[in-house]
Amino acid sequence: MAHATESLLMEGGTPTRLPFPSGSLEACVVRVLAGDTEAFGPIVEALEPRLLGLAWRMIGDRDQARDAAQEAFLRIYRSLRSFRLDSSFTSWAYRITVNVCRDYLRKRGPTLPSGADPEALANSESHAEPADAAVLRQERRNIVQSALDTLTHAERSALVLRDLEGLSTEEAAAALGVRPVTVRSQVSSARAKIRAFCAQRIPDSTGVRP
Amino acid sequence: VTTRHVSHLLHLWTGGDLDPDRSARVQAHLKLCPTCTAEAEALRGQTAWLREMAEPPFSAADHLAFRAQVMAGVRREAAKPQSHWQVRPALAAAAGILLVLGAGLWLRNPRTTLVPAAQTAPAQARMEPPPPRTDPKPVRPRVTSPPRQRAPAGEPTPVTRMEFQTADPTLRIIWLARTVPSPANQPGPQH
Numbered sequence: 142m143a144h145a146t147e148s149l150l151m152e153g154g155t156p157t158r159l160p161f162p163s164g165s166l167e168a169c170v171v172r173v174l175a176g177d178t179e180a181f182g183p184i185v186e187a188l189e190p191r192l193l194g195l196a197w198r199m200i201g202d203r204d205q206a207r208d209a210a211q212e213a214f215l216r217i218y219r220s221l222r223s224f225r226l227d228s229s230f231t232s233w234a235y236r237i238t239v240n241v242c243r244d245y246l247r248k249r250g251p252t253l254p255s256g257a258d259p260e261a262l263a264n265s266e267s268h269a270e271p272a273d274a275a276v277l278r279q280e281r282r283n284i285v286q287s288a289l290d291t292l293t294h295a296e297r298s299a300l301v302l303r304d305l306e307g308l309s310t311e312e313a314a315a316a317l318g319v320r321p322v323t324v325r326s327q328v329s330s331a332r333a334k335i336r337a338f339c340a341q342r343i344p345d346s347t348g349v350r351p
Numbered sequence: 352v353t354t355r356h357v358s359h360l361l362h363l364w365t366g367g368d369l370d371p372d373r374s375a376r377v378q379a380h381l382k383l384c385p386t387c388t389a390e391a392e393a394l395r396g397q398t399a400w401l402r403e404m405a406e407p408p409f410s411a412a413d414h415l416a417f418r419a420q421v422m423a424g425v426r427r428e429a430a431k432p433q434s435h436w437q438v439r440p441a442l443a444a445a446a447g448i449l450l451v452l453g454a455g456l457w458l459r460n461p462r463t464t465l466v467p468a469a470q471t472a473p474a475q476a477r478m479e480p481p482p483p484r485t486d487p488k489p490v491r492p493r494v495t496s497p498p499r500q501r502a503p504a505g506e507p508t509p510v511t512r513m514e515f516q517t518a519d520p521t522l523r524i525i526w527l528a529r530t531v532p533s534p535a536n537q538p539g540p541q542h
Contacts, residue, residue, distance in 0.1 A: 178429040185421050193417060203408065207417060214421045218428055229380040285404040303366065304398050305405050310368050331360040335395055 167229040170221055172223075180217060188231065190212075191306065192238045198301045199242035201250075201286045209245045213238040235316035239298050244296055281343055288338040292331050299327035300335070357387045365394045445517040447525050452515075 166187060174179035192213055197206035216237050224233055289297055301322060302313040310328075314321040318339075357380045363369045364377045381388045409417075513526040 178426060181425050182422055185418050185425075188416050189421065190414060192416070193409060197407045197409070207420075210417070211421055213423060215424055215428060218425050282404050285401060289405070301407055305402055310366070325363060325366075325368050330367065332362055332394070332397070335401065336394075339397075350355075 145299075151169060168224050168312070170224060173218070174221055182251060183338045184217075184230075185214060187236050191231075192234060192307065195235065195238055195301065196242055197299060198289070198305050199239065200245055205245055205249070207242050210238065213241040216241060229312075229315065232312060232315045235302065235306075236318060239302070241299070243294050261339060284339060284342050290333045290335060291338055296331035296334070300331035301306050303328045303331070357381070357384065358390060359388065361391050361394055364389060367399065441522050442515050445515060445522065448515060448517075449526065450523060 147309055166184055169180045169184050173184075180258050189210075193206065193210045195215065200206045200209055208343065213234070215233055224230065255280070289300075292300065299313060302308045302316055303310060306313075308316065310321045313328075314324045317324065319338040356375055360373065360377055362371060364374060369377065381391060509529070511528045511530075513528065515524040515526070517524065
């Protein structure tokens with residue numbers, strides 16, 4: 142059953158009866174389209190941790206990730222009329238965010254190896270652990286970021302969505318706009334590269350956890 | 352199932368991407384092969400370890416501040432005048448119609464397209480019979496020219512006025528054109 146977004150709005154912009162639960166993201170979308178800007182708040186609340194995390198994992202820089210996620214939310218807001226209510230809003234939002242992050246990565250070009258991020262170290266939940274352990278952990282995080290930087294944009298997007306965000310192959314494919322077989326191939330290649338990169342630098346990075 | 356085949360499939364198997372038949376074959380092999388079992392454990396461990404190491408570094412305060420920042424941006428976006436969004440497609444459509452009509456007129460008679468109708472009447476009469484007098488089609492542009500007075504040689508020709516009514520009733524495009532004689536428009540020798 143296909144719901145054209147605008148067909149759910151009456152002449153004056155008032156929502157007609159909705160085929161969604163009142164608290165669902167799709168219901169919020171309809172309210173926003175009817176002119177209730179504040180209805181975008183629940184959408185931000187539901188998606189913000191995932192989209193900001195996705196942006197950070199894709200870009201690897203806190204400030205740029207914030208900017209990219211902010212840009213992604215604004216694009217989502219501006220494009221709400223083109224969203225098809227019979228599709229997954231989360232996948233659609235992921236797709237927009239991945240595209241914004243790819244734009245950022247293209248503009249940024251190749252990166253230097255990640256350095257220590259003092260702010261990240263301070264905000265890390267592990268700040269209660271001994272200083273040596275925290276430093277070691279941060280070093281390993283930097284190595285992982287460097288390993289992610291060695292991937293192509295397509296491999297990185299697929300690996301982040303599939304392994305780090307926990308999406309299924311089909312969901313990741315929908316978010317990336319490619320076929321599931323493409324995602325499997327990219328994820329497989331990315332895993333092999335990450336494994337080889339980390340094995341050289343962190344002996345216990347594969348199998349046995351540190 | 353050889354060890355090599357299972358090694359190749361382990362990436363897919365740990366990710367749950369194998370079809371049930373091949374997944375069962377891999378599981379059966381793993382029961383017999385300690386090397387592949389260790390490899391599978393390593394792959395699973397790598398994914399979990401990677402996820403832990405790539406945990407986003409944002410605190411709860413960061414998330415709160417970010418949400419407020421996003422909503423402020425959205426409110427600014429909502430406060431922008433909507434006419435900005437509505438006029439742009441209308442202008443694009445009008446420009447497209449203008450281009451198509453202009454190109455059509457030029458292709459029909461490239462030498463006299465921009466010349467006022469009164470000036471080209473004799474030439475058209477030679478080429479085709481005069482059109483029947485009917486009401487003009489609503490989609491055609493209205494072409495008018497000022498009261499005709501033959502301009503002496505060397506003086507500028509009168510201006511042709513073309514009006515296009517767009518889908519938006521408040522938006523009308525008026526195109527003023529004046530013919531400028533050009534050597535390229537003169538008929539060349541016939542071969």
